[in-house]
Every structure is written in structure tokens, then in C-alpha cells.
Amino acid sequence: MQSVAAAVARLDELADSPVVAELARVFADAGHELAIVGGPVRDAFLGRPVTDLDFTTDARPDRILELVTPISSAQWDVGRAFGTIAARVRGETVEITTYRADSYDGSTRKPEVRFGDSLDDDLARRDFTVNAMALALPQRRLVDPSNGVEHLLAARLTTPGTPEQSFGDDPLRMLRAARFSAQLGFDVDEDVMQAMTAMGDRLAIVSVERITDELTKLLRADRPRRGIELLVETGLAERVLPEIPALRLEIDEHAHHKDVYEHSLTVLDQAIDLERSRGHEAPDLVLRLAALLHDIGKPATKRVEPGGAVSFHHHDVVGSKLATKRLKALRFDNDTVASVARLIELHLRFFGYTEGAWTDSAVRRYVRDAGPLLERLHILTRADVTTRNRRKADRLAFAYDDLEQRIEHLQKEEELAAIRPDLNGDDIQRVLGIRPGREVGEAYRFLMELRLDEGPLGPDEAERRLRAWWDARA
Structure with missing residues (x-):
């Protein structure tokens, strides 16, 4: 969180931008209110990049379209029924939405759309107070009826009204709470957590596609662990990704083993660190899903061996099948499903390398089986080492360094990535x-x-x- 003075300076800079200034002039000249709302205002206070320009106004959709058409190169009215008109102004896409005063019947998350006449009332129906702030234009007046700035300063996530009312209107907001907690690094208020715990069954009225979209945004956050832990703690994970809370295997005095749930979150953290250190510019959803789900086959394969040791034989194969089933149910695209499942299936392959020197043939097979997923497999395999035994961790790291060097050497000699027989x-x-x-x-x-x-x-x-x-x- 940057200083309030710095945030005000950023808001002034935003208001001075050609796009915002032109829209403010056009709407003011026509006698209509206009305000930048939600994410751009929040992100100005947080020092985060402002990537979307969202506006709200008292003008009705037809009037919005009439006002923006002369100053825009393109317009889209696909959201007209919900009061939203999009336009391309000076090379930037903006969305302008009429004040809303919706009502919900409780059986669907789709509201009965009603347009409103008050900016304060529009802000009161938004999901969280940190998203319920607006910069009124052209006056450049901060409108903050729910103390969003105070909550930003305290790094708190809470709702403008009661969380029960907010989540009753739109249950998807419960998943958004987890996503924003991860994206912003904020703590969720206790009453919000209680409502999330009590109202999980309301997610049944939310489409699978919207749930998957929120999970995807959560996993692409800088530190998704925080949001995943919140989903598990509130019981929401049981409804959207039940394989994760199932990793909290019971540890008894006769069969000690690593906490698989904590291990999986640590693997996710380490995979993200490696993703960045190896030069990946954008969050890799496939890699992050594979890291989170790589051990979901363990609960089904857990066995207590003679002597008390715990084994999870073939959990890689079982986990691959479980991941395929879950990701298909969440309607991820086929390429994502296949790639995540393949990485899970292969994630144990390397550990045989430390038991004895691989032949060149074994290295070639490793590369062939990974195919285009080889770089992701490198990261996943390295991230899967969470032991606190420094000697063991170093031995595994050195072994994988050696394997990568051998792959690089063979690739230069043989072009392994395009390996084919000598005859077609x-x-x-x-x-x-x-x-x-x-x-x-x-x-x-x-x-x-x-x-x-x-x-x-x-x-x-x-x-x-x-x-x-x-x-x-x-």
C-alpha cells in the first residue's frame, strides 16, 4: 500500500489521461455524471498497474452509446441488457455501465436488472469495500461510502453491507474473496469467513464456467496459496476442488508421513519461484495446476506397510486420472487437461535417476515422454523437493542439474526435441x-x-x- 498522497497523485494522473479527460468532458457537457469505479481506483492506492478502465454513470445504455459513438472507433453493446456499453477510445477499450440497483430472487445469481440514479447506491451493491470506491469526474472527487480506503490501509477484505446479503445476491463473491485475498495479500474479515463457511451450498446456483474462471484467476495470482488455504478453511474447496482438502491425510503415531496438503502448497510456492527465476514472464496455469494437484492420488493409494512405513504406490498414475476427471468436470480446455495429467503422471520419473546413472537411452526416453512439457517437468520435479534435510535436497538438486546438462548435451548432438527413427x-x-x-x-x-x-x-x-x-x- 502506497501513501495516500501518492495514490491521489496517481488518480490525478489517471484523470489527466486523454481517454479519461475526453470522456469526462463529453458526459459533463451532456449533463451526465461519470466516475471511474472499482479496480482502477483500488489499484491506484495499491500502486498496482491500472489495466482496465471501468466507468459508471447515471446515463442509460442508449444514451451512453449515443455519447461515445462520435469519439470512439468501435462500440460494443453486448452488455446493453446489463447497462454496459464498451467502446474503443483513443486506442483504449473502456466499459461504461449505468448505475445499478439490482434485486435477486435467491434462486439464481442473475439479477433482475434495475438501473439506479445514485452513485452511492451503485457502490453499495458491489462485492467488497475496496472495490466500492469511485473517482467522480470531472471534479476528481473520491467517493467512498463504505470506508474502502480505510480497509485498504488495514489490508482488510470486507463487504459494503452484511456478507450474508452480498453472498446471497451473488455466491460467486465467496470465491472472489479467496481470489482477492491471494491477489492483494489481504486478510478476510472474520464475519466474511463465517458467511463463506455457512453459505457454501449457495455455489450450486453458479455455473461451472464462472467457478473455473475464478479458480483460474486465483491460481494466476502472485501467491495463490493464501486463497487456496481460505477455500479449504471455509469448506468451499470441498465444493469446487475436493481433492485438495482430501490431501490432509491423518497422521497417526504408528505411520508418520509428510503432511501432503502442506507439501503440495509448498510445491506450488516453489514452482512459482522457479517459474520466475527461469524467465517465465506470465503465470503458467498448466504448471501451477500440476504443482497443486500432483499428489492427489495419495489418499487413494495410501498403505501402511509392515513396520509402520507409509507407501503411496502408483499415486502418480492414479493422480493423473483423478486430475483428468476433475479438470474435465470444471470444463478446462482439452489441452490444459491433457498437459496437467501428463505432468502428474511423469512427476516421479526423475527420482530413479538418483538411484543409478541413467543411460543415454533413458535420458532420450525422458525427453521423448515429456515432449513439449519438458521445461514444465523440469520445474515441477525440482519444486517437488521439500525435504528439510539439506544434504538430501542438495543431492537431488545436483542430480537434476546433471540430468539437465546431459539433456542439453544430447539435444545439441541429436536434436532430441524432434527425435525420429532413421527411416520414416x-x-x-x-x-x-x-x-x-x-x-x-x-x-x-x-x-x-x-x-x-x-x-x-x-x-x-x-x-x-x-x-x-x-x-x-x-
Whole structure:
């Protein structure tokens, strides 16, 4: 949180921008109120980049469109029914929404849209007080009826009215509380947490797509751990991502094992740190989902072995299947589902490397199996080391350094990322005198195994080996 003086200076700078100044002039000349509202005002106080320009006004949608058309290069009225008109002004996209005074019937999160005439009333219906501030234009007057600035200074997240009323109007706001807690680093008020705990069943009226959108925004936050912990603590995770609270496995006096829930959150933290240190500019949703979910197969595979040790055999394979099922239920796109599931399936592969030197063939297979996910697998595998035993952690880090160096060396020699057999399908058909079919596929796989085991053979040697394999097969 920056100083109030600095925030005021940023708000002045925002009001002086050509886009805002022009809109303020047009609406004032027409006798209408206009205010920058919500996120841009909040972010000015927090010193965060202002990426969206959201305005609110007493003008009705048709009038908004009439006013912005002469000063904009494009207009969109897809949100007209909800009072929102979007436009492209001086190269920037803005959204302008009529004051709202909606009512809800409790059976759906879609309101009965009613337009209002008061900025204060419009702000009172917003989700959290830190988002219920506005900068009235052109006066540049801060409008803050719910003490949002005070709550920003205290790093508190609370609602303008009672949380029960707010969440009853729109249950998705409960997930937003977790997301904003993670994005802003704010503490959620106790009464807000109590309402989240008591009203979890209200999420049933929210579409899967909206829930997934909030989870995605949460995971892309700088530190999503805070929001995930809030979802688990309030019981909301049981309703949207139940595999996470299930990781809190019971630890008894006879079968001690690592706290899988805490371990998974630590892996997520470490994956994000590595994501940044390795030069990834944008948050990697696939990597973060894989880090969070990589051990969700453990509850189903937990076994207490003779002597009291705990094992989780094949939890990588089970976890991959569980992740696929959950992410499909949340309607993530197919590429995301497949990539997360594959990373979970592969996340234990490296640990065999420390048990004995891998052959070049094993390194090639590691690269081939990871495919385009190799960099993410590097990060996930490194992040999965959470032991407090410094000697063990160093040994694993050194081993993975060695593996990455060997991969880099082999890639330079063999272009592993595009590894192919020495003969293609057409070559196989020509050499063996066969037509396209199952036998061509079998021959291709034979040559691929040779390529992985021995490296490049050259066309002549590959043809000799292929003929010998074919003769022996007959």
C-alpha cells in the first residue's frame, strides 16, 4: 500500500489521461455524471498497474452509446441488457455501465436488472469495500461510502453491507474473496469467513464456467496459496476442488508421513519461484495446476506397510486420472487437461535417476515422454523437493542439474526435441515391400526403440536392422 498522497497523485494522473479527460468532458457537457469505479481506483492506492478502465454513470445504455459513438472507433453493446456499453477510445477499450440497483430472487445469481440514479447506491451493491470506491469526474472527487480506503490501509477484505446479503445476491463473491485475498495479500474479515463457511451450498446456483474462471484467476495470482488455504478453511474447496482438502491425510503415531496438503502448497510456492527465476514472464496455469494437484492420488493409494512405513504406490498414475476427471468436470480446455495429467503422471520419473546413472537411452526416453512439457517437468520435479534435510535436497538438486546438462548435451548432438527413427513410414514400406497398415506401425516403433537406445544409426544401418527384425519376425 502506497501513501495516500501518492495514490491521489496517481488518480490525478489517471484523470489527466486523454481517454479519461475526453470522456469526462463529453458526459459533463451532456449533463451526465461519470466516475471511474472499482479496480482502477483500488489499484491506484495499491500502486498496482491500472489495466482496465471501468466507468459508471447515471446515463442509460442508449444514451451512453449515443455519447461515445462520435469519439470512439468501435462500440460494443453486448452488455446493453446489463447497462454496459464498451467502446474503443483513443486506442483504449473502456466499459461504461449505468448505475445499478439490482434485486435477486435467491434462486439464481442473475439479477433482475434495475438501473439506479445514485452513485452511492451503485457502490453499495458491489462485492467488497475496496472495490466500492469511485473517482467522480470531472471534479476528481473520491467517493467512498463504505470506508474502502480505510480497509485498504488495514489490508482488510470486507463487504459494503452484511456478507450474508452480498453472498446471497451473488455466491460467486465467496470465491472472489479467496481470489482477492491471494491477489492483494489481504486478510478476510472474520464475519466474511463465517458467511463463506455457512453459505457454501449457495455455489450450486453458479455455473461451472464462472467457478473455473475464478479458480483460474486465483491460481494466476502472485501467491495463490493464501486463497487456496481460505477455500479449504471455509469448506468451499470441498465444493469446487475436493481433492485438495482430501490431501490432509491423518497422521497417526504408528505411520508418520509428510503432511501432503502442506507439501503440495509448498510445491506450488516453489514452482512459482522457479517459474520466475527461469524467465517465465506470465503465470503458467498448466504448471501451477500440476504443482497443486500432483499428489492427489495419495489418499487413494495410501498403505501402511509392515513396520509402520507409509507407501503411496502408483499415486502418480492414479493422480493423473483423478486430475483428468476433475479438470474435465470444471470444463478446462482439452489441452490444459491433457498437459496437467501428463505432468502428474511423469512427476516421479526423475527420482530413479538418483538411484543409478541413467543411460543415454533413458535420458532420450525422458525427453521423448515429456515432449513439449519438458521445461514444465523440469520445474515441477525440482519444486517437488521439500525435504528439510539439506544434504538430501542438495543431492537431488545436483542430480537434476546433471540430468539437465546431459539433456542439453544430447539435444545439441541429436536434436532430441524432434527425435525420429532413421527411416520414416514411406521408407519402411519401400524396404519391406508392404502396404500401409498395422505392420508399418510395428516396424516404426521398433526403429524408434533403436533410435532411443543407440542414438542415430544412419539410413543404411537402420535398413539392415529393419530387414533382420522383419526376417526374424517371419
